[in-house]
Amino acid sequence: MSVPGEExxxxxxxxxxxxPVASRLIAQRHRxxxxxxxxxxxxxxxxxxxxxxxxxxKLDGLAALEAGLxxxxxxxxxxxxxxxxxxxxxxxxxxxLDLLAAFRLDVIKKRYRDWGELMGYCALSAAPVGRxxxxxxxxxxxxxxxxxxxxxxxxVINHLQDCGRDFSQLDxxxxxxxTLDRRRAALSDLQAPRASAExxxxxxxxxxxxxxxxxxGASLPGAVKDLRLACEIGAIVRLAHANCARLETRDxxxxxxxxxxxxxxAIGLLGALAGARAFALGNGRRSKTQ
Numbered sequence: 001m002s003v004p005g006e007e008x009x010x011x012x013x014x015x016x017x018x019x020p021v022a023s024r025l026i027a028q029r030h031r032x033x034x035x036x037x038x039x040x041x042x043x044x045x046x047x048x049x050x051x052x053x054x055x056x057x058k059l060d061g062l063a064a065l066e067a068g069l070x071x072x073x074x075x076x077x078x079x080x081x082x083x084x085x086x087x088x089x090x091x092x093x094x095x096x097l098d099l100l101a102a103f104r105l106d107v108i109k110k111r112y113r114d115w116g117e118l119m120g121y122c123a124l125s126a127a128p129v130g131r132x133x134x135x136x137x138x139x140x141x142x143x144x145x146x147x148x149x150x151x152x153x154x155x156v157i158n159h160l161q162d163c164g165r166d167f168s169q170l171d172x173x174x175x176x177x178x179t180l181d182r183r184r185a186a187l188s189d190l191q192a193p194r195a196s197a198e199x200x201x202x203x204x205x206x207x208x209x210x211x212x213x214x215x216x217g218a219s220l221p222g223a224v225k226d227l228r229l230a231c232e233i234g235a236i237v238r239l240a241h242a243n244c245a246r247l248e249t250r251d252x253x254x255x256x257x258x259x260x261x262x263x264x265x266a267i268g269l270l271g272a273l274a275g276a277r278a279f280a281l282g283n284g285r286r287s288k289t290q
Contacts, residue, residue: 025232025272030136036078036085037132040065041099043078048103049170058107066100069093091135095128110171114178115209119152121174126155137226146220150237153213157243160203160210164190164253179205194254207247214240221275222282230282234275235268242267 026034047053047061068075069083070093086093102125112118130147159166159174166172167190180186183205185198195203214237221230221237239259246257259267 023232023235023268025228025235027226027228030229033085033089033091033136034133036082037096037129039078040069040076040082040096041129043076044100044103048106051169055107059104062100062103062107066097069096069100089136091132095132095135098124098128106172111173112176114176118156118174118176122152122155123148126151133229134224137224137229139224139226139229143220143223146217146223148217149213150217150220150233150240153210153217154236154240156206156210156213157240157247160206160247161243161252161257163203167191175202175206190253192253195251199253200251203252204248207244211241211244214244221278224279227276227279230279231272231275234273234278235271238271238274239264239267 044062044065047058047065050058050061053061064073064075065079066075067073068077068079071083074080082096083093085091086096102121105121105124109121112121127144127148130151131144134141134143134147156174163173163175166174167187173187173190179202180199183198183202185196185202189196189199192199217237221233224230224233242259242263243257246259250257
């Protein structure tokens with residue numbers, strides 16, 4: 001069993017995620033701090049989800065990560081790497097600290113009452129990721145709202161895709177109880193070999209809300225100042241829409257809802273092209289007003 005202070009081997013890398021993480025679309029000079037942030041988040045996630053650690057040990061492990069991040073102790077080398085990356089770029093540790101708050105919630109909170117409560121969680125678990133990427137690129141904070149919407153959508157999509165595993169392995173349910181009740185779905189439905197009609201209805205409703213969040217953030221590729229970042233955002237948004245489409249037609253308890261590697265690449269390329277077009281249109285509008 002791992003103990004606080006020991007480095008837990010990562011369960012996956014940036015190449016295994018459902019959405020691009022510092023892909024080759026991102027300029028090389030920006031990839032290192034983003035990857036340092038991702039690896040710090042992965043370390044925290046692996047502590048919070050560790051099957052053999054007691055809650056107290058998980059909280060101690062997250063505290064050790066925080067100590068390493070803020071320079072109060074050596075801690076995990078991934079915390080030190082992020083601390084150095086932040087110092088090198090004169091960036092705030094706020095977003096990483098918000099993520100740690102979300103992982104602490106994962107340890108102590110297993111259920112969400114309604115959509116508002118879930119969005120409060122996403123404000124800590126998802127929004128900081130997009131905000132950090134924008135900060136790395138020197139984007140102004142008025143881009144945060146659109147980014148928050150996109151990142152919250154990605155979080156909800158991941159929750160829906162993994163709802164069965166989260167319940168069976170971690171006893172966590174991110175589907176709001178209010179939604180389950182409205183659709184007459186029971187928690188026991190998450191343990192079934194196939195999703196019930198009621199659970200599928202709840203998933204469909206939440207998928208629609210995830211789509212709405214993507215629409216709230218639709219202006220972001222055309223608003224950012226960096227073409228390559230616009231392409232990355234476009235790829236992420238196109239993949240998110242594709243994942244929503246799969247959730248509307250497939251059962252996450254019994255069917256594959258993640259894209260194949262080939263589909264991931266093809267959809268991402270189309271999204272990158274859409275992001276480039278949005279950037280060009282946005283840049284043209286800005287030029288006319290200057």
